[in-house]
Amino acid sequence: MFIHILNLKKSYQSGVVTTEVLKGIEMKLEKGGIGVILGPSGSGKSTLMNIIGGIDRGDSGSVVVDGIEVNQLDDNKLTTYRREQIGFVFQFYNLVPSLTVSENIEVVSHISHSPLNMDEVLEAVGIKDKKHRFPRELSGGEQQRVSIARAIIKNPKLLLCDEPTGALDYSTSRSILQLLQQVNEKYGTTILMITHNTAIAAMADRVFKLRSGEIVAESVNQIPVPAERIEW
Amino acid sequence: MILIKKVLRTIWTDKAPYLGSMFLIAFSCMLMVMMNLVSKNLNNTYSAYKSNHVMSDVEVYLDTELDMADMKKRFNVKIEQSGVTDYSSKDGQILRIFSFNTQINTPAVSSGKKLESGEILLDKLYAKKNGYEIGDIVQIAGKKYKYAGDMTLPNYIYVAKSKDEVIRDPKNFGLAVVDKDDFESIPNATPFYAIKFNNSNNLKAQETAMKGYLREKGTKIIKWENTEKNYSVSYVLVKINLMGKLSIVAPSMILLLTCVLTGILMWRLLNRESVIIGTLYAQGYRKKELMRHYLVFPLIVAGMGAMIGTIAGVFMINFLYNFMLTTFPMPKEPIVYDLGILMFSLLLPVVILCVSTIIVVNRMFKIRPSQLMKGNKKNDKANFIERKLRLDKFKFVTKFQIREQVRSLSRTIFLLFGIIVATMFLQYGLTMKSSVDYLLNEGISKLYHLKYEYVFNEYKRGAPPKGTEQFNTMYAIMDDEAETNFYITGLPKNSTRILLNDLKGNKLTPDKVIITTPLAKKMGLTIGDTIRFYNFEDGKKYSITIEEIADTYGGEFIFMPLSELNAMLDLPSDTYIGIFSDVEMTFAKKEIKTTKSMDAIKAGFHSLIDQMGIMIYSLTISAFVIGLVIIYLVTGLVVDEHKGTISLFKVLGYKKKEINKLILNSNIFTVIIGYILGVPLLVGSVDVMYQALAESLPMVIPAKLNIWYILLGFVIVMLTFELAKLMSRKKINRIAMSDALKSGTE
Ligand SMILES: Nc1ncnc2c1ncn2[C@@H]1O[C@H](COP(=O)(O)OP(=O)(O)OP(=O)(O)O)[C@@H](O)[C@H]1O
Numbered sequence: 001m002f003i004h005i006l007n008l009k010k011s012y013q014s015g016v017v018t019t020e021v022l023k024g025i026e027m028k029l030e031k032g033g034i035g036v037i038l039g040p041s042g043s044g045k046s047t048l049m050n051i052i053g054g055i056d057r058g059d060s061g062s063v064v065v066d067g068i069e070v071n072q073l074d075d076n077k078l079t080t081y082r083r084e085q086i087g088f089v090f091q092f093y094n095l096v097p098s099l100t101v102s103e104n105i106e107v108v109s110h111i112s113h114s115p116l117n118m119d120e121v122l123e124a125v126g127i128k129d130k131k132h133r134f135p136r137e138l139s140g141g142e143q144q145r146v147s148i149a150r151a152i153i154k155n156p157k158l159l160l161c162d163e164p165t166g167a168l169d170y171s172t173s174r175s176i177l178q179l180l181q182q183v184n185e186k187y188g189t190t191i192l193m194i195t196h197n198t199a200i201a202a203m204a205d206r207v208f209k210l211r212s213g214e215i216v217a218e219s220v221n222q223i224p225v226p227a228e229r230i231e232w
Numbered sequence: 233m234i235l236i237k238k239v240l241r242t243i244w245t246d247k248a249p250y251l252g253s254m255f256l257i258a259f260s261c262m263l264m265v266m267m268n269l270v271s272k273n274l275n276n277t278y279s280a281y282k283s284n285h286v287m288s289d290v291e292v293y294l295d296t297e298l299d300m301a302d303m304k305k306r307f308n309v310k311i312e313q314s315g316v317t318d319y320s321s322k323d324g325q326i327l328r329i330f331s332f333n334t335q336i337n338t339p340a341v342s343s344g345k346k347l348e349s350g351e352i353l354l355d356k357l358y359a360k361k362n363g364y365e366i367g368d369i370v371q372i373a374g375k376k377y378k379y380a381g382d383m384t385l386p387n388y389i390y391v392a393k394s395k396d397e398v399i400r401d402p403k404n405f406g407l408a409v410v411d412k413d414d415f416e417s418i419p420n421a422t423p424f425y426a427i428k429f430n431n432s433n434n435l436k437a438q439e440t441a442m443k444g445y446l447r448e449k450g451t452k453i454i455k456w457e458n459t460e461k462n463y464s465v466s467y468v469l470v471k472i473n474l475m476g477k478l479s480i481v482a483p484s485m486i487l488l489l490t491c492v493l494t495g496i497l498m499w500r501l502l503n504r505e506s507v508i509i510g511t512l513y514a515q516g517y518r519k520k521e522l523m524r525h526y527l528v529f530p531l532i533v534a535g536m537g538a539m540i541g542t543i544a545g546v547f548m549i550n551f552l553y554n555f556m557l558t559t560f561p562m563p564k565e566p567i568v569y570d571l572g573i574l575m576f577s578l579l580l581p582v583v584i585l586c587v588s589t590i591i592v593v594n595r596m597f598k599i600r601p602s603q604l605m606k607g608n609k610k611n612d613k614a615n616f617i618e619r620k621l622r623l624d625k626f627k628f629v630t631k632f633q634i635r636e637q638v639r640s641l642s643r644t645i646f647l648l649f650g651i652i653v654a655t656m657f658l659q660y661g662l663t664m665k666s667s668v669d670y671l672l673n674e675g676i677s678k679l680y681h682l683k684y685e686y687v688f689n690e691y692k693r694g695a696p697p698k699g700t701e702q703f704n705t706m707y708a709i710m711d712d713e714a715e716t717n718f719y720i721t722g723l724p725k726n727s728t729r730i731l732l733n734d735l736k737g738n739k740l741t742p743d744k745v746i747i748t749t750p751l752a753k754k755m756g757l758t759i760g761d762t763i764r765f766y767n768f769e770d771g772k773k774y775s776i777t778i779e780e781i782a783d784t785y786g787g788e789f790i791f792m793p794l795s796e797l798n799a800m801l802d803l804p805s806d807t808y809i810g811i812f813s814d815v816e817m818t819f820a821k822k823e824i825k826t827t828k829s830m831d832a833i834k835a836g837f838h839s840l841i842d843q844m845g846i847m848i849y850s851l852t853i854s855a856f857v858i859g860l861v862i863i864y865l866v867t868g869l870v871v872d873e874h875k876g877t878i879s880l881f882k883v884l885g886y887k888k889k890e891i892n893k894l895i896l897n898s899n900i901f902t903v904i905i906g907y908i909l910g911v912p913l914l915v916g917s918v919d920v921m922y923q924a925l926a927e928s929l930p931m932v933i934p935a936k937l938n939i940w941y942i943l944l945g946f947v948i949v950m951l952t953f954e955l956a957k958l959m960s961r962k963k964i965n966r967i968a969m970s971d972a973l974k975s976g977t978e
């Protein structure tokens with residue numbers, strides 16, 4: 001198993017109130033698979049993903065990613081873990097506005113051991129001709145492509161996408177999903193994606209439904225649907 | 233309004249920039265108020281002293297008695313005959329004794345009692361240093377006097393022995409006053425007349441008329457001394473003027489720069505509030521309400537800062553004022569608090585910061601609220617430089633650092649401005665010190681190669697004593713309004729005692745007419761100019777043409793060949809009036825007119841500077857503190873404005889060190905450039921200040937900054953920057969990764 005989570009718990013303390021956000025998550029995902037996490041707002045999706053990505057830490061339970069017990073790592077090791085294993089794609093792209101497209105990608109390639117070829121990645125995400133543009137000179141979809149390029153340039157083992165299409169329109173969303181699927185196929189990257197949109201679940205190998213910090217349903221797609229055929 | 237709570241919370245959560253600004257403002261206000269009010273009060277004190285104790289306009293030494301009644305009638309003046317003598321006791325102490333005047337230059341007696349016969353008044357420091365208690369007996373020329381109290385003299389405020397030895401040495405030199413009848417019995421007294429013109433307008437013309445009348449009558453004027461130009465009074469004036477100008481120029485500049493700086497800071501801080509402003513605006517808050525709300529920021533920061541600073545300044549006045557009065561003893565006047573200055577100090581910061589706030593908030597109102605809510609970032613285009621930059625060849629770190637500087641040009645300029653200001657503050661005191669060092673080392677030491685100068689009462693002829701070098705002088709007075717005066721010194725053509733260089737650094741031998749730089753500057757002369765002047769001794773007119781300018785700040789002189797000077801004065805060519813010597817020599821007392829020791833002169837310079845010292849050093853330290861705070865504030869601002877990027881980099885797996893390097897070091901070039909620009913700007917402005925002071929200073933000071941001080945300043949600025957970086961590092965560590973995940977702005 002590539003991702004293996006056992007009885008993961010997490011609660012937040014604000015003042016005297018303790019909110020239990022994750023109440024014993026169990027989750028598995030195979031290497032090279034695409035997992036989708038569905039769930040209403042506030043159900044703990046981002047919290048879960050942040051723990052998997054080494055941004056946050058669970059209170060108890062175990063989170064194993066490719067043999068690494070993530071929940072046990074100290075801050076320095078977590079940094080190394082994020083740096084070497086994980087690619088992030090965010091809802092709002094989070095590009096550095098002062099840097100050009102290629103420089104934004106370099107933010108990551110600069111610190112990775114064996115990054116992929118820049119032009120190849122730019123080609124793959126379809127923005128090769130825009131490498132000298134600044135983020136604000138790009139559309140939302142193009143910016144998200146840059147953000148994906150930035151995430152995959154280091155050839156991560158795991159790509160974490162928190163609502164990657166949340167800020168995009170229908171057709172752009174579809175092309176982004178297509179791109180993610182291509183990345184998955186081409187580089188064999190395991191992808192875990194959060195979404196509100198149940199239709200998107202069709203493209204996943206595995207779908208996890210989260211409600212109030214618990215996985216209430218888990219389903220396996222034997223034959224995932226190609227992204228271009230998904231409609232909503 | 234509930235929003236007031238929000239203001240306080242914003243200030244509290246982001247303490248550093250707000251408190252830092254407040255501190256800067258408070259500090260500058262304190263300096264401003266303190267220096268200005270002390271200078272004002274000193275001025276008042278001096279004026280009050282001058283009029284209450286009827287300071288003379290001139291003191292005149294004549295070869296005959298003056299018909300005072302006739303003069304009073306003729307010239308509308310007050311005249312009082314007075315006398316002075318130097319009484320030296322066995323151990324070399326000199327007590328300069330004056331007769332007790334009742335009309336002009338009346339002593340300010342601390343006890344307030346009238347002086348009885350057989351009593352003596354002393355200057356306080358002398359009495360203290362020599363252990364005299366009131367009631368003690370002071371022996372003068374075999375006669376016993378009872379020490380009855382302390383006094384100060386309006387015509388002798390700065391108690392130093394002579395113009396050349398301006399060091400104050402109360403152990404060995406002091407002033408005394410005795411009753412007129414008692415004074416008669418003291419031997420070797422020189423009588424003089426203290427004169428005060430009743431009409432204080434056009435003094436020069438009145439003096440000229442009086443001089444003319446006396447000459448016409450055949451009275452020889454031995455000395456005509458303008459009281460306010462006499463060193464013992466003029467130093468006080470210089471000091472007051474200097475302080476007045478310094479207190480207006482330096483602290484006002486500091487205050488103004490501080491206000492501009494904090495104004496910009498306020499601007500940037502409020503810019504961050506754009507999302508909130510947009511949201512509130514969209515929800516129906518009126519512009520007026522929002523403006524009122526955001527004006528609370530500058531009102532708190534500037535208002536509190538100015539208030540604290542002004543009050544602190546008012547408390548400090550007494551301390552500085554008393555200190556000044558020990559150096560320049562004058563009867564203390566009640567302190568006057570100039571309302572204008574207090575108001576200025578209270579209002580200037582508030583006004584500038586409020587204006588800055590109004591502009592920035594108004595600018596935001598011009599943007600649609602929807603845009604504001606998104607952070608007002610998306611619409612600004614890549615600027616020209618950004619677009620043109622192709623950085624493919626550089627390493628990523630360099631690329632990032634350059635991009636960051638170029639992206640936010642306004643921030644870079646702000647940082648640059650901050651560093652320039654900080655540099656100027658830091659270097660301010662060092663430049664002053666450097667200038668004086670230059671004056672002493674390059675000026676005096678390089679010019680004079682001698683230890684003693686002896687001037688005789690009578691001309692001598694022939695060869696000077698072995699091991700010495702002879703010279704002749706003439707005291708020249710320009711025939712102009714300012715009555716500029718200077719010595720023309722005749723030197724042997726192969727002089728080894730006075731060494732001169734021209735402006736290019738080549739050696740000059742005194743076989744030409746050479747003017748020193750300060751005198752040339754003062755009179756606006758260049759090579760080839762001819763000046764006309766008269767000889768103070770006999771009033772005859774002469775003229776000479778300047779042939780060279782010497783690059784020295786050692787004094788205001790014209791040097792020329794001894795033989796030519798003698799020819800000009802109609803004297804045999806081997807005549808001399810004085811000698812330069814390396815060893816101390818003894819002459820019969822009546823043979824010698826003056827003795828100068830170079831060491832004493834240098835010590836005098838130092839002491840003069842030391843008196844300015846407390847002011848210079850306190851300004852320097854203040855400037856240093858201000859510089860440090862500025863650099864810290866600006867660096868902190870850079871970190872704050874990079875919050876999103878820092879958070880993102882953390883998520884992406886950057887290590888702390890790497891982030892520090894990327895974010896904090898990107899400013900290093902700006903800091904260096906700021907420093908490089910700051911130094912000449914400072915030297916330039918100090919030069920302007922010195923020039924403004926040139927009239928009131930006894931010497932022309934070149935604005936110089938020693939190369940070592942430049943390096944030292946650089947090290948200090950860099951260390952300060954490192955310190956600020958260190959403090960900012962904590963701030964970087966505190967930034968949470970979740971910041972990047974939540975918002976899409978930057
Ligand atoms: N730092 C925090 N401190 C306290 N509570 C938090 C914190 N972060 C998240 N929470 C709480 O945890 C719960 C889950 O948050 P999470 O961001 O994981 O939800 P989500 O499923 O991603 O929602 P959305 O779809 O809106 O993004 C929420 O109720 C939230 O209030």
Ligand SMILES: [Mg+2]
Nearest residue numbers: 045046047162
């Ligand atoms: Mg979420």
